[in-house]
Amino acid sequence: MNLIVPSKEKSTLNDASRLSETPIYKHIILQDDPGEALISALRNELAEAKQSGRAVNIGAARHSMGGQAIPRDGHAITLQNAWVEAGDGIYRVQAGARWKDVIGALDPVGLSPKVMQTNSDFGIGATFSVNAHGWPTAFGPMGSTVRSIKIMLADGSLVSASRSEHPDIFAAAMGGYGLIGLLIELELEAAPAALLEPSFDEMPAENFAETFVNVARNVPMAYGRLNIDRANFFKDALLITYRAVEGELPKASVPGYRSYLTRKIFRSQTGNEWVKRRRWGMETGLGPILAGPVSRSGVMNESVKTLLGESGPDRTDIIHEYFVAPDRFNDFLTVCRDIIPSSYQELLNITMRWVEQDSVSLLSYAPSGPRIASVLSFSQEMSARAENDMKVMTRDLIDAVLALGGSYYLPYRPHATVAQFSEGYKQASEFGQFKRQTDPKTIFRNALWDNYLARI
Numbered sequence: 001m002n003l004i005v006p007s008k009e010k011s012t013l014n015d016a017s018r019l020s021e022t023p024i025y026k027h028i029i030l031q032d033d034p035g036e037a038l039i040s041a042l043r044n045e046l047a048e049a050k051q052s053g054r055a056v057n058i059g060a061a062r063h064s065m066g067g068q069a070i071p072r073d074g075h076a077i078t079l080q081n082a083w084v085e086a087g088d089g090i091y092r093v094q095a096g097a098r099w100k101d102v103i104g105a106l107d108p109v110g111l112s113p114k115v116m117q118t119n120s121d122f123g124i125g126a127t128f129s130v131n132a133h134g135w136p137t138a139f140g141p142m143g144s145t146v147r148s149i150k151i152m153l154a155d156g157s158l159v160s161a162s163r164s165e166h167p168d169i170f171a172a173a174m175g176g177y178g179l180i181g182l183l184i185e186l187e188l189e190a191a192p193a194a195l196l197e198p199s200f201d202e203m204p205a206e207n208f209a210e211t212f213v214n215v216a217r218n219v220p221m222a223y224g225r226l227n228i229d230r231a232n233f234f235k236d237a238l239l240i241t242y243r244a245v246e247g248e249l250p251k252a253s254v255p256g257y258r259s260y261l262t263r264k265i266f267r268s269q270t271g272n273e274w275v276k277r278r279r280w281g282m283e284t285g286l287g288p289i290l291a292g293p294v295s296r297s298g299v300m301n302e303s304v305k306t307l308l309g310e311s312g313p314d315r316t317d318i319i320h321e322y323f324v325a326p327d328r329f330n331d332f333l334t335v336c337r338d339i340i341p342s343s344y345q346e347l348l349n350i351t352m353r354w355v356e357q358d359s360v361s362l363l364s365y366a367p368s369g370p371r372i373a374s375v376l377s378f379s380q381e382m383s384a385r386a387e388n389d390m391k392v393m394t395r396d397l398i399d400a401v402l403a404l405g406g407s408y409y410l411p412y413r414p415h416a417t418v419a420q421f422s423e424g425y426k427q428a429s430e431f432g433q434f435k436r437q438t439d440p441k442t443i444f445r446n447a448l449w450d451n452y453l454a455r456i
């Protein structure tokens with residue numbers, strides 16, 4: 001077996017996949033508050049790159065898996081600052097702050113992020129740039145809760161954009177993967193803090209979509225899981241629903257020993273059907289017994305390391321995500337049963353989430369109605385044969401989802417064809433045209449641009 005081994009040289013940058021090692025000119029980390037010092041540093045970096053004809057792109061936690069925040073041979077900028085300012089039902093934040101910083105600032109004043117990525121160690125600007133979503137059910141993607149942004153364009157100008165001020169910039173930057181400008185600051189809506197109690201409902205997988213539709217808009221938070229052991233693959237579903245209850249609101253603490261055990265069980269599933277069966281039994285049996293009321297922010301205040309990481313040098317964790325209308329979810333189950341078990345890949349988890357329609361972002365994955373988002377976590381061998389097998393399986397899944405009128409998510413491995421990208425994102429050409437208007441020399445580039453948008 002010929003393993004893919006990253007060199008980890010200083011002249012390269014990688015991401016969470018460990019399969020995106022890319023040569024860069026330089027990597028700088030900026031930790032300033034969103035004021036003149038940060039603006040000046042970004043303008044200087046932009047001017048240097050433009051003079052030499054090099055690319056620029058900005059990132060935070062760098063958890064994408066296909067070089068979506070890496071400028072080949074260019075200037076990679078990482079924002080890293082915990083500045084958060086809470087207001088009356090809103091908060092302002094430096095683009096490089098992490099969600100754990102937001103929770104830490106909002107929790108003491110009785111507020112919670114209205115929508116955030118489920119894990120708390122991702123950057124807020126990055127979440128907006130991929131327009132991620134989470135477990136809250138009454139909203140669209142995270143961008144639906146953003147009131148305004150401050151962004152630096154290719155000419156060095158600093159622009160405030162919202163749905164009413166420069167709405168074209170706002171729509172392109174939301175889910176625009178840093179290709180429109182350098183995001184500096186955001187103003188977002190917050191939700192009141194609340195005490196939530198979970199309930200657990202096991203059901204046949206074919207009943208999940210109808211049940212999810214009936215509860216999604218009536219509860220503050222919900223998500224689903226499917227049984228993944230091969231004997232019962234995608235036959236059983238579990239819906240976890242959170243409802244507000246009265247009681248003393250606990251601090252949104254970081255999960256402890258229980259998360260450590262969860263990670264150990266999760267990692268032990270690779271190549272072990274017995275563990276997969278036992279895990280499902282624990283989630284449907286022991287999970288409801290141990291669960292209790294938790295704060296709204298506490299549900300989401302968990303590091304991605306709880307499930308990912310500890311793969312070893314010969315394996316890596318790869319995420320897929322697909323979006324289908326609720327009435328096509330059972331068809332999605334059918335195609336997954338046909339495609340995934342026959343591949344060489346190890347599926348470790350699938351989580352289903354509710355996402356309301358997003359009609360703002362040019363690169364929207366839910367442009368025409370609500371979607372059930374299915375997040376699949378695979379353990380992939382770090383080898384050329386596994387990478388090729390993953391590409392084949394991914395393209396088969398994308399074809400099947402597109403045939404159902406759905407779409408796939410862009411922050412992961414770039415295995416889709418250009419034709420699949422164009423089919424899944426109907427406004428990609430419009431996005432590319434606007435990008436070329438605001439950035440005629442295409443200074444802001446990354447692997448998403450190089451592999452897809454530049455070729456449309």
